[in-house]
Amino acid sequence: MEMKLKFKYASKTASSIWFESNYFPRKETMIHIDDLMKTGRVHDLEIIDEMGNSWSRKEFIKLNKELEKEPENIVVYFDGGFDKESLIAGAGIVIYYDKGGESFRIRKNELLEEIENNNEAEYTALHIALGLLDEIGVKNAPCTINGDSQVVIKQLEGEWPCYEESLSRWLDRIEALIKKLRLKINWVVLNRKDNKEADKLANQALEGTKVHSNKRIE
Incomplete structure (x- = not known):
């Protein structure tokens, strides 16, 4: 999570300047506030997060301790693969996040059945990824989601129409889950070569290798 500061500065003139x-990383917030307060000229200071929530200095000191317990700086990669011969699909998901001053990575794949095409596999992979965010307690937070499927991302952004009934159902499920978790999504369309980690997991699922881990990283 990133924060910004808004405050009134009492200048040496009769004017007060706002x-x-x-935005800057949350962990830097108190450093900046303490430096500003040393001037003795800062009044009506307000701390604002990326979601538009705001707090006074006193409120934020208490809140900051609670935020340490929640996942933040969340980055998601998803990919889906579809085998036309066997009519099975694989989903690959990688999630990076910070919690309590440490960094973690989730890696998960899943073998999918009753999938009609590659686009549906991509949608399913994204839905699984959002379910994982729910499991680790992500809520009311900004989140960057990366994928190499323009179809999925452009349809979710509302730039491209969705005419296929099967995809429309997945779109509705995903939008409902985003609303439930109160996420602010930054959608990023990647080149396939930049989505190798999620792609590898999807292929491993198709090969019968199951992966599911949540580990601290250095």
């Missing part, structure tokens, strides 16, 4: 900072 300032608003750029």
Whole structure:
């Protein structure tokens, strides 16, 4: 999660000037606040997060301890693969996040049946990824989601229409889950070569190798 500061600065003139900072990492918030307060000229200071929530200095000190317990800085990669001969599909998901001052990575794949095409496999992989975010307690948070499927991402962004009934059902499920978790999504379309980790997991699922781990990373 990133934060920004808004405050009134009492200048040496009769005027008071309002300032608003750029966003910066949450862990830097108290450092910036303490530096500003040393001037003795800062009043009505407000801390604002990426979701538009705001707090006073006193409120944020209490909140900051609670935020340490929640996942943040969440980055998701998803990919789906479809085998036309066997009519089975594989989903691959990688999630990076921070919690309590440490960094973690989830790797998961899944063999999918009753999937009609590659686009549906991609949608299913994304739905699984959002389910994993729910499991680790992500809520009311910004999140970057990366995939190499323009169809899925452009349809979810509303740029491309969705005419296929099977895909429309997945789109509705995903939008409902995003709303439930109150996520602010930054969608990123990747080149396939930049989505290798999720792609490898999807292929491993098709080969019968199951992966599911959640480990701390250095």
